[in-house]
Amino acid sequence: MKRIYKIITTVSVLGVLTIGACENGLQEETFSVYDENTLTKPQHGEQGVRGVYAALKDNGGFGYYAGYLYWLYEYPADAVTTAVTARQGVQLDQLTYDATNAAINDVWTSVYRMISRANEAEALIKKIDYVKNGSSEQVKNQNIGEVRFLRALAYYDATSLWGDVPLLLKSSSEFTESDENPALTPKAEVEAAIIADLEFAESNLPPSYPPAEVARATSGAAKALLVRLYMRRGEWQKAADKALEVMNKNYDLRTPAEGGIVSLFDTGNRSDNEFIFVLKSSNEPGAYGINSNSFGINSTPWDLNRGWGSFPIHLQFYSLFDKTDDRRNLLTGKFTSLYGQVISVPKEFGGEGGTAPDTVLATYVYNLKYPHVNNYNYAGFNNVTIIRYADVLMMRAEALNELNGPNQESIDVINAIRNRAGLSSIQLASYSSKAALRDRIFEERFKEFFMEGRRRDDLIRWGRSASNGSNPLLKFKEKVVPTLRNPSTYSDNVDYTVYPYPQNEIQSNTSLEPSVNNGRVK
Secondary structure, three states, rough: OHHHHHHHHHHHHHHHHHHHHHHHOOOOOOOOOOOOOOOOHHHHHHHHHHHHHHHHHOOOOOHHHHOOOHHHHHOOOEEEOOOOHHHHHHHHHHHHHHHHHHHHHHHHHHHHHHHHHHHHHHHHHHOOOOOOOOHHHHHHHHHHHHHHHHHHHHHHHHHHHHOOOOOOOOOHHHHOHHHOOOEEHHHHHHHHHHHHHHHHHHHHOOOOHHHOOOOOHHHHHHHHHHHHHHHHHOHHHHHHHHHHHOOOOOHHHHHHHHEEEEEEEOOOOOOOOEEEEOOOOOOOOOOOHHOOOHHHHHHHHHHHHHHOOOEEHHHHHHOOOOOHHHHHEEEOOOOEOOOEEEEOOOHHHHHOOOOOOOOOOOOOOOEEOOOOOOOOOOEEOOOOEEEEHHHHHHHHHHHHHHHOOOHHHHHHHHHHHHHOOOOOOHHHHHHOOOHHHHHHHHHHHHHHHOOOOOOOHHHHHHHHHHOOOOOOOOOHHHHHHHHHHOHHOOOOOOOOOOOOHHHHHHHHOOOOOOHHOOOOOO
Protein backbone atom coordinates (compact mmCIF):
# COMPACT_ATOMS: atom_id res chain seq x y z
CA MET A 1 0.00 0.00 0.00
CA LYS A 2 2.81 2.44 0.80
CA ARG A 3 4.03 3.03 -2.74
CA ILE A 4 0.63 3.06 -4.41
CA TYR A 5 -1.16 5.07 -1.75
CA LYS A 6 1.52 7.75 -1.37
CA ILE A 7 1.53 8.41 -5.10
CA ILE A 8 -2.24 8.67 -5.12
CA THR A 9 -2.57 10.93 -2.11
CA THR A 10 0.05 13.44 -3.10
CA VAL A 11 -1.56 14.08 -6.48
CA SER A 12 -5.22 13.49 -5.67
CA VAL A 13 -6.33 17.00 -4.81
CA LEU A 14 -4.18 18.44 -7.58
CA GLY A 15 -6.07 16.25 -10.02
CA VAL A 16 -9.37 16.91 -8.28
CA LEU A 17 -9.11 20.64 -8.60
CA THR A 18 -7.79 20.86 -12.13
CA ILE A 19 -10.48 18.45 -13.33
CA GLY A 20 -13.17 20.42 -11.57
CA ALA A 21 -11.91 23.71 -12.91
CA CYS A 22 -11.93 22.46 -16.47
CA GLU A 23 -15.44 21.06 -16.15
CA ASN A 24 -16.71 24.40 -14.84
CA GLY A 25 -14.99 26.34 -17.57
CA LEU A 26 -12.99 28.19 -14.92
CA GLN A 27 -9.40 29.30 -15.18
CA GLU A 28 -7.29 26.25 -14.45
CA GLU A 29 -5.40 26.47 -11.18
CA THR A 30 -3.19 24.01 -9.35
CA PHE A 31 -2.98 24.05 -5.56
CA SER A 32 -0.94 22.14 -3.03
CA VAL A 33 -2.64 19.45 -0.98
CA TYR A 34 -1.63 21.36 2.14
CA ASP A 35 -2.32 24.94 0.99
CA GLU A 36 -5.16 25.65 3.41
CA ASN A 37 -4.86 29.41 2.89
CA THR A 38 -5.78 29.11 -0.79
CA LEU A 39 -8.41 26.38 -0.78
CA THR A 40 -11.02 28.33 1.16
CA LYS A 41 -14.08 28.67 -1.09
CA PRO A 42 -17.14 26.43 -1.48
CA GLN A 43 -16.30 26.18 -5.18
CA HIS A 44 -13.06 24.41 -4.19
CA GLY A 45 -15.08 21.91 -2.18
CA GLU A 46 -17.36 21.35 -5.16
CA GLN A 47 -14.35 20.81 -7.39
CA GLY A 48 -13.00 18.30 -4.92
CA VAL A 49 -16.27 16.37 -5.12
CA ARG A 50 -16.07 16.33 -8.91
CA GLY A 51 -12.59 14.89 -8.73
CA VAL A 52 -13.85 11.96 -6.66
CA TYR A 53 -16.55 11.25 -9.23
CA ALA A 54 -13.85 11.32 -11.92
CA ALA A 55 -12.13 8.41 -10.16
CA LEU A 56 -15.09 6.19 -11.13
CA LYS A 57 -13.58 6.09 -14.63
CA ASP A 58 -9.99 5.91 -13.54
CA ASN A 59 -7.59 5.36 -16.47
CA GLY A 60 -9.86 6.92 -19.06
CA GLY A 61 -12.31 4.63 -20.79
CA PHE A 62 -11.14 1.37 -19.22
CA GLY A 63 -10.50 1.85 -15.53
CA TYR A 64 -12.75 0.93 -12.63
CA TYR A 65 -16.46 1.33 -13.50
CA ALA A 66 -15.59 2.24 -17.08
CA GLY A 67 -14.47 -1.34 -17.70
CA TYR A 68 -11.98 -3.30 -15.61
CA LEU A 69 -14.20 -3.77 -12.55
CA TYR A 70 -16.60 -5.84 -14.65
CA TRP A 71 -13.77 -8.19 -15.58
CA LEU A 72 -13.63 -9.26 -11.94
CA TYR A 73 -17.40 -9.41 -11.47
CA GLU A 74 -18.40 -11.08 -14.77
CA TYR A 75 -15.57 -13.22 -16.18
CA PRO A 76 -15.47 -15.80 -13.36
CA ALA A 77 -19.26 -16.28 -13.48
CA ASP A 78 -21.33 -18.38 -15.86
CA ALA A 79 -22.60 -16.09 -18.65
CA VAL A 80 -19.55 -14.20 -19.91
CA THR A 81 -16.41 -15.80 -21.26
CA THR A 82 -13.46 -14.41 -23.24
CA ALA A 83 -11.39 -14.92 -26.35
CA VAL A 84 -8.44 -17.28 -25.84
CA THR A 85 -6.01 -14.52 -26.85
CA ALA A 86 -6.99 -12.23 -23.95
CA ARG A 87 -4.56 -13.64 -21.40
CA GLN A 88 -5.57 -11.61 -18.34
CA GLY A 89 -9.24 -12.17 -19.09
CA VAL A 90 -8.72 -15.89 -19.70
CA GLN A 91 -7.09 -16.24 -16.30
CA LEU A 92 -10.17 -14.71 -14.66
CA ASP A 93 -12.62 -16.61 -16.84
CA GLN A 94 -10.96 -19.99 -16.32
CA LEU A 95 -10.08 -19.44 -12.63
CA THR A 96 -6.33 -19.67 -13.30
CA TYR A 97 -5.53 -16.16 -12.06
CA ASP A 98 -2.95 -15.39 -9.40
CA ALA A 99 -1.62 -12.33 -7.60
CA THR A 100 0.16 -11.05 -10.74
CA ASN A 101 -3.03 -10.66 -12.81
CA ALA A 102 -2.98 -7.13 -14.22
CA ALA A 103 -6.74 -6.61 -14.03
CA ILE A 104 -6.79 -7.51 -10.33
CA ASN A 105 -3.99 -5.01 -9.73
CA ASP A 106 -5.67 -2.29 -11.80
CA VAL A 107 -8.98 -2.57 -9.95
CA TRP A 108 -7.25 -2.54 -6.56
CA THR A 109 -5.36 0.61 -7.55
CA SER A 110 -8.52 2.27 -8.90
CA VAL A 111 -10.48 1.47 -5.76
CA TYR A 112 -7.84 2.98 -3.50
CA ARG A 113 -7.36 5.95 -5.77
CA MET A 114 -11.05 6.80 -5.31
CA ILE A 115 -10.79 6.23 -1.55
CA SER A 116 -7.76 8.51 -1.45
CA ARG A 117 -9.50 11.25 -3.38
CA ALA A 118 -12.54 10.93 -1.14
CA ASN A 119 -10.43 11.25 2.00
CA GLU A 120 -8.58 14.29 0.66
CA ALA A 121 -11.80 15.94 -0.53
CA GLU A 122 -13.58 15.34 2.77
CA ALA A 123 -10.70 16.89 4.72
CA LEU A 124 -10.66 19.88 2.37
CA ILE A 125 -14.42 20.47 2.56
CA LYS A 126 -14.50 20.29 6.35
CA LYS A 127 -11.95 23.14 6.57
CA ILE A 128 -13.95 25.46 4.31
CA ASP A 129 -16.39 27.91 5.90
CA TYR A 130 -19.30 27.64 3.49
CA VAL A 131 -21.54 30.09 5.37
CA LYS A 132 -19.04 32.96 5.45
CA ASN A 133 -18.42 32.45 1.75
CA GLY A 134 -22.03 32.82 0.67
CA SER A 135 -23.14 29.20 0.76
CA SER A 136 -24.68 27.09 3.55
CA GLU A 137 -24.05 24.20 5.91
CA GLN A 138 -26.61 22.22 3.92
CA VAL A 139 -24.50 22.46 0.77
CA LYS A 140 -21.37 21.63 2.76
CA ASN A 141 -22.98 18.50 4.19
CA GLN A 142 -24.26 17.56 0.74
CA ASN A 143 -20.72 17.76 -0.63
CA ILE A 144 -19.43 15.63 2.23
CA GLY A 145 -22.33 13.21 1.67
CA GLU A 146 -21.39 12.75 -1.98
CA VAL A 147 -17.77 12.09 -1.06
CA ARG A 148 -18.72 9.60 1.65
CA PHE A 149 -21.14 7.81 -0.69
CA LEU A 150 -18.36 7.34 -3.25
CA ARG A 151 -15.95 6.13 -0.57
CA ALA A 152 -18.60 3.65 0.61
CA LEU A 153 -19.04 2.39 -2.95
CA ALA A 154 -15.28 1.88 -3.28
CA TYR A 155 -15.12 -0.03 0.00
CA TYR A 156 -18.16 -2.09 -0.98
CA ASP A 157 -16.29 -3.23 -4.09
CA ALA A 158 -13.07 -3.78 -2.15
CA THR A 159 -14.75 -6.01 0.43
CA SER A 160 -16.74 -7.89 -2.22
CA LEU A 161 -13.57 -8.68 -4.12
CA TRP A 162 -10.98 -9.13 -1.35
CA GLY A 163 -12.81 -9.42 1.98
CA ASP A 164 -10.46 -7.90 4.58
CA VAL A 165 -8.80 -4.74 3.23
CA PRO A 166 -6.93 -1.76 4.67
CA LEU A 167 -9.35 0.83 6.07
CA LEU A 168 -8.17 4.41 5.59
CA LEU A 169 -10.55 7.25 6.42
CA LYS A 170 -8.27 10.30 6.69
CA SER A 171 -6.21 12.50 4.43
CA SER A 172 -2.52 11.91 3.83
CA SER A 173 -1.65 14.99 5.89
CA GLU A 174 -2.89 13.11 8.97
CA PHE A 175 -1.01 9.88 8.28
CA THR A 176 1.00 8.20 10.98
CA GLU A 177 3.84 5.81 10.24
CA SER A 178 1.48 2.85 10.49
CA ASP A 179 -0.79 4.37 7.84
CA GLU A 180 2.05 4.21 5.33
CA ASN A 181 1.93 0.41 5.49
CA PRO A 182 -1.62 -0.32 6.66
CA ALA A 183 -2.60 -3.75 7.91
CA LEU A 184 -5.71 -5.52 6.74
CA THR A 185 -8.89 -4.54 8.58
CA PRO A 186 -11.52 -7.23 9.23
CA LYS A 187 -14.31 -7.10 6.68
CA ALA A 188 -16.99 -6.52 9.34
CA GLU A 189 -15.16 -3.41 10.57
CA VAL A 190 -14.89 -2.05 7.05
CA GLU A 191 -18.59 -2.73 6.53
CA ALA A 192 -19.38 -0.76 9.68
CA ALA A 193 -17.53 2.19 8.13
CA ILE A 194 -19.48 1.73 4.88
CA ILE A 195 -22.75 1.82 6.81
CA ALA A 196 -21.70 4.97 8.68
CA ASP A 197 -20.80 6.70 5.40
CA LEU A 198 -24.07 5.69 3.73
CA GLU A 199 -26.22 6.68 6.69
CA PHE A 200 -24.61 10.12 6.63
CA ALA A 201 -25.12 10.29 2.88
CA GLU A 202 -28.79 9.32 2.95
CA SER A 203 -29.43 12.02 5.58
CA ASN A 204 -27.62 14.79 3.72
CA LEU A 205 -28.04 14.12 0.00
CA PRO A 206 -30.98 15.48 -2.00
CA PRO A 207 -33.57 13.15 -3.54
CA SER A 208 -32.74 14.35 -7.05
CA TYR A 209 -30.81 16.82 -9.18
CA PRO A 210 -31.54 18.65 -12.44
CA PRO A 211 -31.36 16.31 -15.50
CA ALA A 212 -27.90 17.58 -16.45
CA GLU A 213 -26.57 16.32 -13.10
CA VAL A 214 -28.15 12.87 -13.26
CA ALA A 215 -24.93 11.08 -12.28
CA ARG A 216 -24.64 12.70 -8.85
CA ALA A 217 -25.33 10.60 -5.77
CA THR A 218 -28.76 11.02 -4.18
CA SER A 219 -30.31 9.92 -0.92
CA GLY A 220 -31.95 7.12 -2.91
CA ALA A 221 -28.57 5.93 -4.16
CA ALA A 222 -27.24 5.80 -0.60
CA LYS A 223 -30.27 3.79 0.52
CA ALA A 224 -29.99 1.43 -2.44
CA LEU A 225 -26.32 0.73 -1.76
CA LEU A 226 -27.24 0.01 1.85
CA VAL A 227 -29.77 -2.52 0.57
CA ARG A 228 -27.05 -4.20 -1.46
CA LEU A 229 -24.75 -4.37 1.57
CA TYR A 230 -27.47 -5.71 3.88
CA MET A 231 -28.27 -8.40 1.29
CA ARG A 232 -24.63 -9.46 1.18
CA ARG A 233 -24.60 -9.67 4.97
CA GLY A 234 -27.81 -11.70 5.07
CA GLU A 235 -29.57 -9.02 7.11
CA TRP A 236 -32.88 -9.62 5.40
CA GLN A 237 -35.15 -7.42 7.49
CA LYS A 238 -32.84 -4.43 7.20
CA ALA A 239 -32.57 -5.03 3.45
CA ALA A 240 -36.34 -5.35 3.00
CA ASP A 241 -37.04 -2.22 5.04
CA LYS A 242 -34.40 -0.11 3.30
CA ALA A 243 -35.58 -1.32 -0.12
CA LEU A 244 -39.08 -0.17 0.76
CA GLU A 245 -37.68 3.28 1.55
CA VAL A 246 -36.19 3.38 -1.94
CA MET A 247 -39.51 2.22 -3.41
CA ASN A 248 -41.14 5.22 -1.76
CA LYS A 249 -38.76 7.70 -3.40
CA ASN A 250 -40.45 8.09 -6.77
CA TYR A 251 -38.36 5.70 -8.91
CA ASP A 252 -40.07 3.42 -11.42
CA LEU A 253 -39.43 0.88 -14.16
CA ARG A 254 -39.17 2.03 -17.74
CA THR A 255 -42.47 0.82 -19.16
CA PRO A 256 -43.20 -1.01 -22.45
CA ALA A 257 -44.96 2.16 -23.63
CA GLU A 258 -41.66 4.00 -23.16
CA GLY A 259 -39.78 1.31 -25.07
CA GLY A 260 -39.22 -1.09 -22.19
CA ILE A 261 -36.00 -2.80 -21.19
CA VAL A 262 -34.32 -2.50 -24.60
CA SER A 263 -34.81 1.26 -24.83
CA LEU A 264 -33.50 1.64 -21.28
CA PHE A 265 -30.04 0.90 -22.68
CA ASP A 266 -30.40 2.94 -25.85
CA THR A 267 -27.51 5.29 -26.53
CA GLY A 268 -29.85 8.29 -26.46
CA ASN A 269 -31.28 7.44 -23.03
CA ARG A 270 -29.05 9.59 -20.86
CA SER A 271 -31.45 9.95 -17.94
CA ASP A 272 -34.24 7.64 -16.83
CA ASN A 273 -36.18 7.27 -13.60
CA GLU A 274 -35.04 3.64 -13.36
CA PHE A 275 -31.40 4.67 -13.04
CA ILE A 276 -30.59 5.31 -9.39
CA PHE A 277 -26.84 5.80 -9.83
CA VAL A 278 -24.73 5.70 -12.97
CA LEU A 279 -21.25 6.44 -14.26
CA LYS A 280 -21.77 9.36 -16.59
CA SER A 281 -20.14 9.00 -19.98
CA SER A 282 -19.69 11.68 -22.58
CA ASN A 283 -22.08 11.74 -25.51
CA GLU A 284 -19.52 13.53 -27.66
CA PRO A 285 -17.29 11.81 -30.25
CA GLY A 286 -13.64 11.74 -29.32
CA ALA A 287 -14.24 11.62 -25.58
CA TYR A 288 -12.63 8.20 -25.13
CA GLY A 289 -9.58 9.23 -23.18
CA ILE A 290 -11.29 11.48 -20.68
CA ASN A 291 -14.97 10.86 -20.13
CA SER A 292 -16.32 7.66 -21.59
CA ASN A 293 -16.40 3.90 -21.10
CA SER A 294 -15.04 0.91 -22.99
CA PHE A 295 -18.17 -1.23 -22.96
CA GLY A 296 -19.43 -0.43 -26.45
CA ILE A 297 -16.34 -1.50 -28.33
CA ASN A 298 -15.59 -4.37 -25.94
CA SER A 299 -19.09 -5.83 -25.83
CA THR A 300 -19.70 -6.41 -29.52
CA PRO A 301 -17.69 -8.37 -32.14
CA TRP A 302 -15.77 -7.12 -35.13
CA ASP A 303 -18.24 -8.69 -37.53
CA LEU A 304 -21.07 -6.59 -36.11
CA ASN A 305 -19.57 -3.11 -35.92
CA ARG A 306 -15.80 -3.51 -35.62
CA GLY A 307 -16.02 -4.09 -31.89
CA TRP A 308 -13.36 -6.07 -30.05
CA GLY A 309 -15.65 -8.84 -28.80
CA SER A 310 -13.98 -9.04 -25.38
CA PHE A 311 -17.13 -10.24 -23.60
CA PRO A 312 -18.55 -13.18 -25.59
CA ILE A 313 -21.52 -14.82 -23.87
CA HIS A 314 -22.21 -18.54 -23.87
CA LEU A 315 -24.93 -19.83 -26.18
CA GLN A 316 -26.33 -21.72 -23.19
CA PHE A 317 -27.21 -18.39 -21.63
CA TYR A 318 -29.13 -17.33 -24.74
CA SER A 319 -31.10 -20.57 -24.57
CA LEU A 320 -32.46 -19.63 -21.13
CA PHE A 321 -34.64 -16.88 -22.59
CA ASP A 322 -38.17 -17.41 -23.81
CA LYS A 323 -38.55 -16.24 -27.40
CA THR A 324 -41.05 -13.62 -26.25
CA ASP A 325 -38.67 -12.20 -23.62
CA ASP A 326 -37.64 -8.67 -24.65
CA ARG A 327 -34.41 -9.06 -22.69
CA ARG A 328 -33.25 -11.54 -25.31
CA ASN A 329 -33.17 -8.61 -27.75
CA LEU A 330 -30.22 -7.25 -25.74
CA LEU A 331 -28.17 -10.15 -27.12
CA THR A 332 -26.97 -10.69 -30.70
CA GLY A 333 -29.33 -13.50 -31.62
CA LYS A 334 -29.13 -12.71 -35.32
CA PHE A 335 -27.40 -9.96 -37.28
CA THR A 336 -25.91 -9.24 -40.69
CA SER A 337 -22.14 -9.00 -40.52
CA LEU A 338 -19.95 -6.35 -42.10
CA TYR A 339 -19.23 -8.90 -44.82
CA GLY A 340 -22.88 -9.51 -45.72
CA GLN A 341 -23.32 -12.87 -44.00
CA VAL A 342 -26.05 -13.54 -41.48
CA ILE A 343 -24.74 -14.58 -38.06
CA SER A 344 -27.41 -16.63 -36.34
CA VAL A 345 -27.74 -18.58 -33.10
CA PRO A 346 -28.19 -22.33 -33.80
CA LYS A 347 -31.69 -23.74 -33.35
CA GLU A 348 -30.61 -26.00 -30.49
CA PHE A 349 -29.89 -22.85 -28.44
CA GLY A 350 -33.17 -21.14 -29.30
CA GLY A 351 -32.05 -19.26 -32.41
CA GLU A 352 -33.22 -19.31 -35.99
CA GLY A 353 -30.27 -21.31 -37.30
CA GLY A 354 -29.57 -21.33 -41.03
CA THR A 355 -27.23 -22.84 -43.58
CA ALA A 356 -24.01 -21.81 -45.32
CA PRO A 357 -22.89 -19.91 -47.30
CA ASP A 358 -25.40 -17.17 -46.51
CA THR A 359 -25.62 -17.95 -42.80
CA VAL A 360 -22.86 -18.56 -40.27
CA LEU A 361 -23.89 -20.27 -37.06
CA ALA A 362 -22.81 -18.27 -34.02
CA THR A 363 -20.48 -19.82 -31.46
CA TYR A 364 -21.25 -17.04 -28.94
CA VAL A 365 -23.70 -14.21 -28.50
CA TYR A 366 -22.78 -10.69 -27.44
CA ASN A 367 -24.15 -8.07 -25.09
CA LEU A 368 -26.02 -5.10 -26.60
CA LYS A 369 -26.65 -3.19 -23.38
CA TYR A 370 -23.87 -0.75 -24.29
CA PRO A 371 -24.27 0.01 -28.00
CA HIS A 372 -21.14 0.76 -29.97
CA VAL A 373 -22.35 2.87 -32.87
CA ASN A 374 -19.29 4.65 -34.29
CA ASN A 375 -16.77 2.42 -36.04
CA TYR A 376 -13.20 2.96 -34.88
CA ASN A 377 -14.38 5.37 -32.19
CA TYR A 378 -13.54 3.85 -28.83
CA ALA A 379 -15.82 6.12 -26.81
CA GLY A 380 -18.76 4.52 -25.03
CA PHE A 381 -21.69 6.91 -25.15
CA ASN A 382 -23.87 5.17 -22.56
CA ASN A 383 -24.07 6.02 -18.92
CA VAL A 384 -22.95 2.83 -17.17
CA THR A 385 -25.55 1.46 -14.78
CA ILE A 386 -24.25 1.04 -11.23
CA ILE A 387 -27.58 0.79 -9.38
CA ARG A 388 -31.02 0.66 -10.97
CA TYR A 389 -34.50 0.39 -9.58
CA ALA A 390 -35.18 -3.10 -10.93
CA ASP A 391 -32.32 -4.38 -8.76
CA VAL A 392 -33.84 -2.82 -5.63
CA LEU A 393 -37.21 -4.45 -6.41
CA MET A 394 -35.64 -7.86 -6.88
CA MET A 395 -33.61 -7.50 -3.69
CA ARG A 396 -36.78 -6.77 -1.71
CA ALA A 397 -38.45 -9.82 -3.25
CA GLU A 398 -35.48 -11.96 -2.26
CA ALA A 399 -35.27 -10.54 1.27
CA LEU A 400 -38.98 -11.11 1.89
CA ASN A 401 -38.69 -14.68 0.68
CA GLU A 402 -35.74 -15.32 2.99
CA LEU A 403 -37.76 -13.89 5.88
CA ASN A 404 -41.17 -15.42 5.22
CA GLY A 405 -40.92 -17.93 2.40
CA PRO A 406 -43.12 -17.56 -0.70
CA ASN A 407 -45.32 -14.47 -0.39
CA GLN A 408 -47.51 -12.44 -2.68
CA GLU A 409 -45.41 -9.26 -2.57
CA SER A 410 -42.32 -11.11 -3.80
CA ILE A 411 -44.40 -12.64 -6.59
CA ASP A 412 -45.79 -9.23 -7.53
CA VAL A 413 -42.30 -7.72 -7.73
CA ILE A 414 -41.02 -10.56 -9.90
CA ASN A 415 -44.05 -10.17 -12.14
CA ALA A 416 -43.39 -6.45 -12.56
CA ILE A 417 -39.97 -7.32 -13.98
CA ARG A 418 -41.31 -10.19 -16.10
CA ASN A 419 -44.30 -8.27 -17.44
CA ARG A 420 -42.06 -5.37 -18.46
CA ALA A 421 -40.08 -7.92 -20.51
CA GLY A 422 -43.27 -9.17 -22.18
CA LEU A 423 -43.61 -12.37 -20.16
CA SER A 424 -46.65 -13.77 -18.38
CA SER A 425 -47.04 -13.63 -14.61
CA ILE A 426 -46.03 -16.40 -12.26
CA GLN A 427 -48.37 -17.58 -9.50
CA LEU A 428 -47.74 -17.88 -5.78
CA ALA A 429 -49.31 -21.35 -5.74
CA SER A 430 -46.50 -22.64 -7.97
CA TYR A 431 -43.89 -22.14 -5.23
CA SER A 432 -44.26 -24.36 -2.20
CA SER A 433 -40.92 -23.62 -0.55
CA LYS A 434 -38.44 -20.84 0.12
CA ALA A 435 -35.82 -22.71 -1.93
CA ALA A 436 -38.10 -22.94 -4.98
CA LEU A 437 -38.89 -19.23 -5.02
CA ARG A 438 -35.24 -18.37 -4.30
CA ASP A 439 -34.20 -20.30 -7.41
CA ARG A 440 -36.79 -18.43 -9.48
CA ILE A 441 -35.54 -15.09 -8.16
CA PHE A 442 -31.95 -15.83 -9.11
CA GLU A 443 -33.03 -17.09 -12.54
CA GLU A 444 -34.80 -13.79 -13.16
CA ARG A 445 -31.85 -11.82 -11.81
CA PHE A 446 -29.53 -13.67 -14.19
CA LYS A 447 -31.59 -12.66 -17.21
CA GLU A 448 -32.28 -9.13 -16.01
CA PHE A 449 -28.79 -8.01 -14.90
CA PHE A 450 -26.31 -9.80 -17.16
CA MET A 451 -23.20 -7.70 -17.83
CA GLU A 452 -24.16 -5.26 -15.08
CA GLY A 453 -21.60 -6.62 -12.62
CA ARG A 454 -24.04 -8.49 -10.38
CA ARG A 455 -23.66 -12.19 -11.23
CA ARG A 456 -20.59 -13.09 -9.14
CA ASP A 457 -22.08 -11.55 -5.99
CA ASP A 458 -25.41 -13.21 -6.77
CA LEU A 459 -23.89 -16.66 -7.07
CA ILE A 460 -22.07 -16.28 -3.75
CA ARG A 461 -25.18 -14.95 -1.97
CA TRP A 462 -27.32 -17.70 -3.52
CA GLY A 463 -24.89 -20.35 -2.32
CA ARG A 464 -24.80 -18.90 1.17
CA SER A 465 -28.62 -18.90 1.40
CA ALA A 466 -29.06 -22.33 -0.16
CA SER A 467 -26.54 -23.87 2.24
CA ASN A 468 -27.67 -21.96 5.34
CA GLY A 469 -24.33 -20.20 5.38
CA SER A 470 -22.14 -23.28 5.33
CA ASN A 471 -21.01 -23.17 1.69
CA PRO A 472 -21.15 -19.80 -0.13
CA LEU A 473 -19.54 -21.43 -3.19
CA LEU A 474 -22.29 -24.04 -3.59
CA LYS A 475 -24.00 -22.31 -6.52
CA PHE A 476 -20.78 -20.81 -7.89
CA LYS A 477 -19.34 -24.28 -8.32
CA GLU A 478 -22.59 -25.72 -9.69
CA LYS A 479 -22.99 -23.01 -12.33
CA VAL A 480 -19.39 -22.12 -13.23
CA VAL A 481 -17.64 -25.50 -13.49
CA PRO A 482 -19.69 -26.63 -16.55
CA THR A 483 -18.56 -23.51 -18.41
CA LEU A 484 -14.82 -24.08 -17.84
CA ARG A 485 -12.72 -25.38 -20.70
CA ASN A 486 -11.08 -27.70 -18.19
CA PRO A 487 -13.38 -28.47 -15.22
CA SER A 488 -10.41 -29.67 -13.17
CA THR A 489 -9.28 -26.03 -12.98
CA TYR A 490 -11.76 -25.57 -10.15
CA SER A 491 -10.26 -26.47 -6.79
CA ASP A 492 -12.15 -27.04 -3.55
CA ASN A 493 -9.03 -25.76 -1.79
CA VAL A 494 -9.44 -22.24 -3.21
CA ASP A 495 -11.80 -19.66 -1.72
CA TYR A 496 -13.28 -18.11 -4.86
CA THR A 497 -15.34 -15.68 -2.79
CA VAL A 498 -12.20 -13.51 -2.60
CA TYR A 499 -9.39 -12.60 -4.99
CA PRO A 500 -5.68 -12.70 -4.17
CA TYR A 501 -4.17 -9.44 -3.00
CA PRO A 502 -2.14 -7.94 -5.87
CA GLN A 503 1.54 -8.82 -5.95
CA ASN A 504 2.44 -5.15 -6.32
CA GLU A 505 0.63 -4.40 -3.08
CA ILE A 506 2.34 -7.22 -1.20
CA GLN A 507 5.73 -6.00 -2.39
CA SER A 508 5.10 -2.37 -1.41
CA ASN A 509 3.18 -2.83 1.85
CA THR A 510 5.42 -4.24 4.59
CA SER A 511 2.35 -5.21 6.63
CA LEU A 512 1.51 -7.93 4.10
CA GLU A 513 3.32 -11.23 3.70
CA PRO A 514 3.04 -13.48 0.62
CA SER A 515 1.23 -16.00 2.83
CA VAL A 516 -1.73 -13.60 2.89
CA ASN A 517 -2.82 -15.22 -0.39
CA ASN A 518 -2.84 -18.77 0.95
CA GLY A 519 -6.16 -20.31 -0.06
CA ARG A 520 -6.93 -17.54 -2.54
CA VAL A 521 -5.07 -19.10 -5.46
CA LYS A 522 -4.57 -22.67 -6.60
